[in-house]
Amino acid sequence: MELARLKTVVLALLLCINLLLAGHLLLTQYLRYHIPAWAKDEITELLQNKGIALSDRALPHFDRKIDSVVYPGDEEKRKAIATALLGSDAKCTEQGGGIIVYENEKGYAEFGRGGRLQITLQSDGNVPAEEAVPSSSAETEQAAIGLLRSAGISVPKGAKVFGRQGDGVFVRFQHTVRRLDVKNAALEVHFLPNKTIISGTLLTGRAQPSPTRMRGYVSLLADFAAISKQYSLEVKEITRISYVYYHTVDEEGRPLLIPACLIETNNRILVLNAGDGSLLESN
Secondary structure (H helix, E strand, O other), X not given: OHHHHHHHHHHHHHHHHHHHHHHHHHHHHHHHHEOOHHHHHHHHHHHHHOOOEEOOOOOOOEOOOOOEEEOOOXXXXXXXXXXXXXXXXXXXXXXXXXXXXXXXXXXXXXXXXXXXXXEEEEXXXXXXXXXXXXXXXXXXXXXXXXXXXXXXXXOOOOXXXXXXEOOEEEEEEEEEEOOEEEEEEEEEEEEOOOEEXXXXXXXXXXXXXXXXXXXXXXXXXXXXXXXXXXXXXXXXXXXXEEEEEEEEEOOOOOEEEEEEEEEEEOOOEEXXXXXXXXXXXXX
């Protein structure tokens, strides 16, 4: 009886210790990433002095740490994709600059640095031109997903954009990595009467995180204020701020995703490098 009671006491103590450790961890994370009121007041005043208003809900209550991500250059995967779509008899040619092309009578597949992808599949003539192009967004999405999966290409899980271009229709799948949108990376499937085109960015293999020093929301807003003045952007109000990934290429030609800060304003959307505050994109 005494032994059983002792075991119960020990288990209770261990549970209390675990709860204390968990509470300490949560408190540490809170203190590390919570944006204090004084910091919000200071950046709001700095922006106001530049003639820029900060919307009440634009600045999140918490910051976060994001690592850069690099994807391996997987030549075997690219070959497998080309074989699945064109067949094993496709001729492979290295064109320099990291560009590899597979080609035969069925079409061609071009793979470039940073995961760049351009595949054109010629119609085999068995399907009438008027039936080669899906008639609705649902059919377009279903056909695109089926085509990508048949090639062994993972379908990006981000936002989808549908549209018409020329005689065809397209669907664009935005890449999402670690629950963050990749601002400038997507895969697009374009159905035309006589051919189908797959283009965009291919992210394959296991993503390898790389620790990255980040400036944080408040510092990035200060950078934004300087950039707005430097380029005479005529921004009047910041309506939303969020982190995204930005696609680029590392020294070895592999796809590299770096943390970036997306700032939405009354007249444009800007993307800043979250590491050094430099301007990556403005539109």
